[in-house]
Amino acid sequence: MGCDGGTIPRRNELVKVKQKPEPRDQTSHLIFQWRYCNLTQQLLQRPIVTCGLGKLYNKSAIIQAIINRESPPHIRTLRDVITLNLTPNPEFRENGTDQIDVSPYICPVTGLEMSGKYRFVALWSCGCVFSERALKEIGVGACSRCQEAFDEADVVVLNGLEGEVRVKMDMRKKRKKEWRKIQRIKKVRVGENLQ
Numbered sequence: 266m267g268c269d270g271g272t273i274p275r276r277n278e279l280v281k282v283k284q285k286p287e288p289r290d291q292t293s294h295l296i297f298q299w300r301y302c303n304l305t306q307q308l309l310q311r312p313i314v315t316c317g318l319g320k321l322y323n324k325s326a327i328i329q330a331i332i333n334r335e336s337p338p339h340i341r342t343l344r345d346v347i348t349l350n351l352t353p354n355p356e357f358r359e360n361g362t363d364q365i366d367v368s369p370y371i372c373p374v375t376g377l378e379m380s381g382k383y384r385f386v387a388l389w390s391c392g393c394v395f396s397e398r399a400l401k402e403i404g405v406g407a408c409s410r411c412q413e414a415f416d417e418a419d420v421v422v423l424n425g426l427e428g429e430v431r432v433k434m435d436m437r438k439k440r441k442k443e444w445r446k447i448q449r450i451k452k453v454r455v456g457e458n459l460q
């Protein structure tokens with residue numbers, strides 16, 4: 266500012282120019298969701314995990330939270346999260362936050378950046394991450410990256426809408442319950458055969 270030494274202040278020093286905050290807010294919201302741990306707000310660094318609700322966390326932060334009994338209610342053990350198998354973006358340089366316009370990860374099929382601009386999904390069965398567009402092309406069955414079998418319940422939309430991710434989480438819970446029931450029946454049958 267130049268009012269003390271006899272210099273004349275310029276107009277932009279006197280009049281506050283009104284800024285348009287909307288696009289920047291939206292961008293910072295996406296950066297926050299996709300680049301930072303949902304628990305500690307620290308930069309995401311592999312190994313990265315997701316919970317049943319599709320939020321992203323540093324695995325170390327989740328382990329610490331479980332030990333300290335400070336984890337969110339839907340994460341009680343490490344079985345409540347999956348480690349993500351992410352595809353690094355060759356355009357991205359690992360030097361902190363300065364490359365904020367380039368995403369560190371991409372879809373291995375379409376090459377789309379995982380930045381929040383496109384919907385991305387993780388498979389609960391294997392942890393592989395794809396753009397939703399790629400998954401629609403591949404269809405449900407075997408993961409095109411690691412060949413692990415998966416069905417509709419295994420598809421977790423990352424940073425998805427609360428309703429859609431909860432439906433899948435409930436589907437997986439139900440499936441697990443049924444699997445346990447079958448295991449119990451099998452045990453009883455084996456026991457009967459031994460008698």
Ligand SMILES: [Zn+2]
Pocket residue numbers: 388391392393408409410411412413
């Ligand atoms: Zn896979």
